[in-house]
Each structure stands twice: as structure tokens, then as C-alpha cells.
Amino acid sequence: MELLSGAEMVVRALRDQGVKYIYGYPGGALLHVYDAIFQQEEVQHVLVRHEQAATHMADAYARATNKAGVALVTSGPGATNAVTGIATAYMDSIPMVVITGQVMSYLIGEDAFQETDMLGISRPIVKHNFSVQRPEDIPAIIKKAFYIAESGRPGPVVVDIPKDMTTPTERYPYEFPASVKMRSYNPISRGHSGQIKKAVDMLLAAKRPVIYAGGGVIMGGASEQLIKLAQTLNYPVTNTLMGLGGYPGTDRQSLGMLGMHGSYEANMAMHHADLILAVGARFDDRVTNATDKFCPTARIVHIDIDPASISKTVEVDVPIVGPAGAVLEEMSELVAAAGTTPDAEAIASWWTQIDEWRGRHGGRFRTDDSEMMKPQQVIEMLSKVTNGDAFVCSDVGQHQMYAAQYYKFNKPNRWINSGGLGTMGFGLPAAMGVKMNFPEADVACVTGEGSIQMNIQELSTCKQYDIPVKVINLNNQSLGMVRQWQDMNYESRHSQSYVKALPDFVKLAEAYGHVGMKVEKYSDLEAAMSEAFSLKDRLVFMDIYVDPHEHVYPMQVPRGSMRDMWLSKTERT
Amino acid sequence: MRHIISVLLENEPGALSRVVGLFSQRQYNIESLTVAATEDPTLSRLTVTTIGNDRVVEQITKQLNKLVDVVKVVDLSEGDHIERELMMIKLKANGQMRAEIKRTCDIFRGQIIDVTPNAYTVQLIGDSSKLDAFIAALGTASIMEVVRSGVSGIARGEKVLSV
Numbered sequence: 140m141e142l143l144s145g146a147e148m149v150v151r152a153l154r155d156q157g158v159k160y161i162y163g164y165p166g167g168a169l170l171h172v173y174d175a176i177f178q179q180e181e182v183q184h185v186l187v188r189h190e191q192a193a194t195h196m197a198d199a200y201a202r203a204t205n206k207a208g209v210a211l212v213t214s215g216p217g218a219t220n221a222v223t224g225i226a227t228a229y230m231d232s233i234p235m236v237v238i239t240g241q242v243m244s245y246l247i248g249e250d251a252f253q254e255t256d257m258l259g260i261s262r263p264i265v266k267h268n269f270s271v272q273r274p275e276d277i278p279a280i281i282k283k284a285f286y287i288a289e290s291g292r293p294g295p296v297v298v299d300i301p302k303d304m305t306t307p308t309e310r311y312p313y314e315f316p317a318s319v320k321m322r323s324y325n326p327i328s329r330g331h332s333g334q335i336k337k338a339v340d341m342l343l344a345a346k347r348p349v350i351y352a353g354g355g356v357i358m359g360g361a362s363e364q365l366i367k368l369a370q371t372l373n374y375p376v377t378n379t380l381m382g383l384g385g386y387p388g389t390d391r392q393s394l395g396m397l398g399m400h401g402s403y404e405a406n407m408a409m410h411h412a413d414l415i416l417a418v419g420a421r422f423d424d425r426v427t428n429a430t431d432k433f434c435p436t437a438r439i440v441h442i443d444i445d446p447a448s449i450s451k452t453v454e455v456d457v458p459i460v461g462p463a464g465a466v467l468e469e470m471s472e473l474v475a476a477a478g479t480t481p482d483a484e485a486i487a488s489w490w491t492q493i494d495e496w497r498g499r500h501g502g503r504f505r506t507d508d509s510e511m512m513k514p515q516q517v518i519e520m521l522s523k524v525t526n527g528d529a530f531v532c533s534d535v536g537q538h539q540m541y542a543a544q545y546y547k548f549n550k551p552n553r554w555i556n557s558g559g560l561g562t563m564g565f566g567l568p569a570a571m572g573v574k575m576n577f578p579e580a581d582v583a584c585v586t587g588e589g590s591i592q593m594n595i596q597e598l599s600t601c602k603q604y605d606i607p608v609k610v611i612n613l614n615n616q617s618l619g620m621v622r623q624w625q626d627m628n629y630e631s632r633h634s635q636s637y638v639k640a641l642p643d644f645v646k647l648a649e650a651y652g653h654v655g656m657k658v659e660k661y662s663d664l665e666a667a668m669s670e671a672f673s674l675k676d677r678l679v680f681m682d683i684y685v686d687p688h689e690h691v692y693p694m695q696v697p698r699g700s701m702r703d704m705w706l707s708k709t710e711r712t
Numbered sequence: 713m714r715h716i717i718s719v720l721l722e723n724e725p726g727a728l729s730r731v732v733g734l735f736s737q738r739q740y741n742i743e744s745l746t747v748a749a750t751e752d753p754t755l756s757r758l759t760v761t762t763i764g765n766d767r768v769v770e771q772i773t774k775q776l777n778k779l780v781d782v783v784k785v786v787d788l789s790e791g792d793h794i795e796r797e798l799m800m801i802k803l804k805a806n807g808q809m810r811a812e813i814k815r816t817c818d819i820f821r822g823q824i825i826d827v828t829p830n831a832y833t834v835q836l837i838g839d840s841s842k843l844d845a846f847i848a849a850l851g852t853a854s855i856m857e858v859v860r861s862g863v864s865g866i867a868r869g870e871k872v873l874s875v
């Protein structure tokens with residue numbers, strides 16, 4: 140057997156796991172590992188400018204491919220800089236392996252230079268974490284880290300490696316395990332047949348059904364199975380913020396997003412449904428509004444890989460624990476084999492009702508009352524210029540909601556955003572992580588002048604590695620989402636939500652070696668954006684001035700039911 | 713309602729802090745917690761008593777099961793079970809009180825395990841309510857120190873919690 144040092148084992152195990160890129164930043168505790176990286180070419184390291192960006196790049200790779208991304212950060216400040224990125228992945232159940240350097244094992248606990256208790260710090264925001272105690276355990280730990288991160292309900296895993304576990308002169312036999320078996324961890328591979336049968340009977344008997352599909356459909360690779368079941372039954376589908384693209388957004392059966400900023404028809408349909416089939420969704424408070432008023436007439440079937448997500452916030456009638464794809468497939472088979480079909484008359488009148496809601500266009504923005512460009516128009520243009528086929532990586536704020544509402548995603552894994560944690564600063568590194576792995580695809584970072592400045596230093600990384608993403612900066616000169624809440628709840632006292640002294644983003648982009656464009660008139664937008672996307676090998680930063688007074692609608696009324704919504708600054712349901 | 717949850721746990725570094733962290737992170741209540749290795753040194757057995765409604769306790773067992781180090785979880789209070797707790801209690805014992813304490817101790821089947829001219833240390837084993845009752849029964853005797861082990865539990869009959 141080949142003898143390798145711990146440092147070499149780290150790199151070799153990543154190679155044997157099939158990893159192409161790792162995103163990271165060096166430091167004292169990792170110098171042996173970085174030296175091992177230097178001496179090979181198969182695993183390529185991408186040097187970010189801030190560790191948070193490394194985690195977001197790894198995370199976005201995972202969101203686009205359903206495979207764990209890898210970040211490598213040093214001990215102490217390197218590790219703590221990665222914390223936001225780990226929490227971001229955790230909240231959205233994204234597989235990721237974060238390798239953190241640690242001080243020498245014999246110094247742990249002595250407040251050594253750049254020592255932090257990374258196991259302790261990361262514990263509440265990881266699926267699992269490991270501390271390497273013996274160099275020869277490294278291959279097996281890395282194998283397990285990937286297995287745990289990617290299987291079951293995915294999530295980030297931290298592997299903390301004390302520096303003396305990687306000493307170059309100490310070599311051990313290397314073997315990468317072919318498989319993993321753990322007595323304490325056995326993710327479920329299929330749902331309970333009895334429960335599935337019960338659910339299908341309820342589905343077929345429903346008169347006002349809605350399929351409510353979340354991020355589990357995306358990360359579970361269950362989009363195809365969802366489309367098949369929904370289309371066989373001709374039932375409406377609404378997606379969560381995390382689930383967009385799981386069902387094609389331009390299809391007639393799609394009601395768009397539901398929840399706080401969901402479409403009028405999606406929220407109305409949910410409220411009036413008699414049966415809700417929830418798939419890989421977790422009844423998050425941004426979806427349900429007040430749980431005691433949630434969908435008063437509905438019986439609920441809930442498919443989820445994580446039993447703890449079932450009946451956590453909303454009590455359900457039929458729980459099904461299992462992978463979304465396998466369960467949906469089994470449901471389709473039962474539907475096909477069933478002697479009965481849905482009540483055609485009831486379903487037809489349900490669709491009539493839904494189409495009537497849809498016709499009311501509660502959430503349509505208006506362009507007539509202001510000279511300023513509307514942010515929604517920019518997203519619609521982005522959709523047009525990219526044929527609805529781009530990877531859209533978003534930051535957090537109003538622009539994120541506009542992107543979710545107005546870019547119609549027809550494929551899974553194309554909408555990349557921080558839903559659960561809502562991490563400003565996610566967008567640019569996420570777009571970079573996607574673009575590096577899909578060099579041919581159009582990759583847009585939809586952002587705001589607030590969010591982009593949280594990781595703007597990564598423009599430098601883009602230069603170094605030639606990562607030609609398109610930055611679509613919806614510049615409303617304010618922390619728009621904060622401002623909107625202040626307008627609605629604090630009599631427009633704009634406490635700290637106005638961004639003074641904005642940089643000249645065009646010059647800034649140019650300073651980093653990229654192309655900058657400023658767009659102030661809607662009439663210039665299409666030409667400018669088309670040009671930006673035609674510059675295939677250049678990063679283009681589009682600084683687009685939009686109406687600072689615009690609000691995101693619909694917006695659910697706090698503590699109300701699903702159907703209680705503001706539809707504009709003046710209309711309420 | 714009070715529940716006694718038994719957990720079989722990998723004896724790994726950090727495993728206990730994951731369990732304890734879960735309880736504080738999710739605002740679950742811990743009344744008592746005991747943990748020690750089993751006959752198999754790679755496994756620890758942990759008993760936690762908690763108070764919560766059915767929904768909360770269901771979440772607790774589900775969340776515990778999700779921890780990668782947790783091998784098995786059972787809510788002992790769902791079936792017949794035995795619970796025991798050990799208490800050592802140091803009491804001021806002089807004059808008349810010496811006989812008085814001794815009598816109470818006998819009634820509760822406690823043992824005096826250490827004696828000085830002015831103090832008794834009593835050991836008592838039972839379920840938690842028995843230990844509470846003993847403290848109440850001491851009446852005017854003055855308590856210097858109480859040490860309770862927390863609850864350990866096991867199912868009745870042949871049912872076992874094992875890998």
C-alpha cells in the first residue's frame with residue numbers, strides 16, 4: 140500500500156471522491172495541506188479573497204449539481220469567517236464539506252495562536268462534524284463526511300484537522316474506502332407503502348388539491364417524478380422559494396411561489412384547498428403565515444426525508460418519511476393502477492376558480508406612476524435576454540423576491556439563493572461557484588447595492604480565474620427590503636436603510652479589470668443587457684438604477700392566514 | 713408530562729455536547745441527565761428526563777435520532793419501566809435530631825454512610841418522587857448539602873435497548 144502523509148491523504152481522498160475544485164484560503168494550520176496541493180494537479184484550488192466566499196462557492200456548486208462542494212479554511216479567523224457560509228448551507232440543507240485547519244493537537248485547549256473550538260462553534264449549524272485524532276483516519280473520515288453530507292437530508296459537515304495530523308514526514312498506508320457503513324446513521328431509501336397508498340386514495344378523492352413543493356424536490360432530484368404525478372392528475376403546483384424550478388414555472392399548472400411574497404393565486408389556492416400534498420417542504424414561517432390560521436379546510440399529506448420536519452410547525456394527517464423521488468414515483472404507479480380517477484367536474488371547477496384568481500394579477504407591478512425603471516422590469520428583461528435558461532444566483536433583499544417572482548424557472552437547480560438564512564453577500568460567490576463548473580452557461584448574479592458590497596472583494600477572484608459572471612445590480616440606493624418594512628410598519632422612518640456614499644460601481648468593476656455598465660433608462664436596458672451577455676468571456680457589472688420607492692407585493696399581512704395579503708401600497712385582500 | 717428518554721450513543725468525542733446542545737438550541741427542557749459507558753466501551757447510555765407535551769417530546773426524540781452519533785432512542789415512559797435515582801444528603805445531626813433522622817432514614821430504607829459528631833450523610837435510592845418525599849419528611853432537620861445523580865431508567869421485562 141502507498142504511504143502518504145496526512146496532508147497528502149487529505150488531497151488524495153478529495154481526488155478519490157471525485158472533487159475537481161476546492162475553494163479556500165491558506166494559513167498556518169494548513170500549510171502542510173497547501174504544500175500537498177501544490178504538488179499535484181488533479182484537485183484544483185481556487186483562492187478566494189474572504190473565507191465566507193469559499194463556503195458560498197462550494198455551497199452553490201452543490202445547489203447546482205446536488206453534490207457536496209468543498210471549502211478549505213485555516214484555523215481561528217479562517218474558520219470563523221466560514222461560519223456564515225456553513226449556516227447558510229445548513230438552513231437550506233445543502234451538502235458541503237468544510238475542512239478546517241486546527242492548532243497542533245497537543246495545544247488544543249491552551250488558547251494557542253489562532254485556536255478556536257471549531258467543533259463547538261459549528262455544532263448547531265452542521266449536520267455533523269469530525270475532529271481528526273489520528274492521521275491514518277483521514278481517508279475514512281473524509282469518505283464519511285461526503286456520505287453524511289450528501290445522503291438523507293443533506294447538510295454541511297465540518298472536518299477539523301490539527302496541524303500535527305498532516306506532518307509531511309510521517310507517512311501512513313493510504314486506502315480510500317469504497318463504501319461507508321455506520322451503525323448510527325442509516326438514511327431511509329423508500330417510503331412506507333401503506334402510508335403512500337393512503338395518501339393516493341386521498342389525492343384521488345380531492346376536490347380542491349394543491350401540490351406544495353419545496354427544496355427537497357430539487358436536492359432530492361425529484362423534479363421529473365413531481366412533473367409526472369402533477370400532470371397525470373392535472374393538479375396545481377406551487378413552489379416554495381427553495382423549490383422554484385422543481386416544477387416548470389411557465390407551465391399552466393404552475394401557480395408560482397407561495398408564502399410571504401407568494402403569488403395571489405398560490406396563496407388563495409392554498410387557503411381554500413381541501414388537500415395539500417407537501418413534498419420536500421418544511422412549513423417554514425415565511426410560507427405558512429400564522430400556523431393556527433393555516434389552510435383551515437385542508438387535510439395534509441407530507442412527504443419528507445427528515446421525520447423531524449413532519450408535524451414540526453403544522454400538524455399533518457398523513458406523514459410519509461422517504462426520498463421525494465421514490466415516493467412520488469410510487470404514487471404515480473398507484474394512480475395509474477387505481478380503478479378510479481379524480482372527480483373531473485370538481486377539478487375543472489377548481490381550475491376555473493384558480494384561473495379567476497390568476498386573472499386578478501394581484502402582484503403585477505405598475506409602470507405608469509413613475510419615470511423610474513422598475514426592478515421587476517429588469518428581471519423580466521433578464522428572463523428575456525437569457526431565454527429563461529440562465530443560472531440565477533441571488534443575494535438577499537427585494538431584488539431576491541423580484542427575481543423569484545419574475546424569472547420563470549423551468550428547470551431545477553437553476554435558481555440559487557439563500558432562503559433559510561437570508562445571507563446578504565451570498566450572490567456573487569454563488570454565481571462564481573456555478574460559473575466555474577458550468578463554463579458554457581449564462582450565470583447571473585442578481586443583487587442590490589447593499590448585498591453586493593458584502594463580498595465585493597471577490598471581483599478580484601473572478602479576475603484571477605476568469606469567471607465571467609454577469610452582475611445585475613438592482614441599484615435602488617437603499618436597503619430596500621428594510622426600507623419597505625419601515626414604510627409599512629414604522630411610518631417611513633428610514634432608520635439606517637439609506638446607503639449614502641455609494642461607490643461608482645462602473646469604475647470599481649473596471650478597477651478590478653472587468654467591464655462596468657451603468658443603465659438609468661428602461662429604453663437602454665435591452666441593448667445593454669444583450670451586450671453584457673454577448674461578452675462571453677468578460678465579467679460585466681451592470682449597475683442598473685431602479686425606483687427606490689418600489690415595494691414587493693403581494694405581501695402577507697403579519698399573523699394572518701395564507702390569503703391575507705397586501706396587493707399594493709393601497710389594496711388588501 | 714414528564715418523560716424519561718433513553719439514548720444509546722457512540723462514545724465519541726463531542727457526542728455528549730451534541731445532545732446537550734440540541735436541548736438548549738431548541739429550548740427543550742432538561743430536568744436531569746445521566747451518562748456513562750455501557751458494557752461495550754464504544755457505546756454510552758444516556759438518560760434524560762424532560763417535561764413537555766406529546767408534540768414537543770415527539771420532536772425531541774426525532775431530533776435526537778437525527779444526531780449522527782445517536783444509535784437508538786426510546787421514550788421509556790411510553791411503556792412499563794423502572795427508574796432509579798441516587799441521593800446523598802448531608803444533615804446536621806446533634807442531640808435529639810440524631811435519633812429522629814435515623815428513624816426517618818429507616819422508614820425510607822436509606823443508609824447512613826458517614827458519621828461525625830455533628831453530621832450524618834445519608835444515601836437513598838429510589839425514584840425521584842421518593843427522594844423528594846424523603847426531603848419533605850426530614851421536617852425540621854437542617855440540610856447541609858444534597859447531591860442527586862439524576863434519573864437512570866430501564867424497561868421492564870425482556871425489552872432491551874441495544875444495537
Ligand SMILES: Cc1ncc(C[n+]2csc(CCOP(=O)(O)OP(=O)(O)O)c2C)c(N)n1
Nearest residue numbers: 536537538561563587588589590618619620
Ligand atoms: C448579512 C445580512 N445582514 C442583514 C440582513 C438584513 N437584510 C435583509 S434584506 C436587507 C437589505 C438588502 O439591501 P440590498 O442588497 O440593497 O437589496 P434591496 O432590498 O435594496 O433589493 C437587509 C439589510 C441580511 N439579510 N443579511
Ligand SMILES: [Mg+2]
Nearest residue numbers: 587588617619
Ligand atoms: Mg438596494
